[in-house]
Amino acid sequence: xxxxxxxxxxxxxxxxxxxxxxxxxxxxxxxxxxxxxxxxxxxxxxxxxxxxxxxxxxxxxxxxxxxxx
Numbered sequence: 001x002x003x004x005x006x007x008x009x010x011x012x013x014x015x016x017x018x019x020x021x022x023x024x025x026x027x028x029x030x031x032x033x034x035x036x037x038x039x040x041x042x043x044x045x046x047x048x049x050x051x052x053x054x055x056x057x058x059x060x061x062x063x064x065x066x067x068x069x
Contacts, residue, residue, distance in 0.1 A: 036065045 036059055040046040045058035048067070056068045 036057065039048075039057060040059060045056060048055045048057055053069070058066050058068070060066060
């Protein structure tokens with residue numbers, strides 16, 4: 001069985017305590033990992049600005065993220 005330290009080191013982008021994290025999963029492209037909860041600051045939605053455009057990230061009643069242009 002892996003120790004907590006080994007799991008934490010398995011994915012350098014893992015968010016400590018993230019219940020959706022998959023230990024050792026590095027299938028995503030490298031970059032910053034930010035949970036939807038952190039982006040929305042506990043609310044159900046947040047606006048993302050990119051290249052002058054606004055996208056809406058919302059979390060559904062079934063706890064699924066939806067990004068709308």
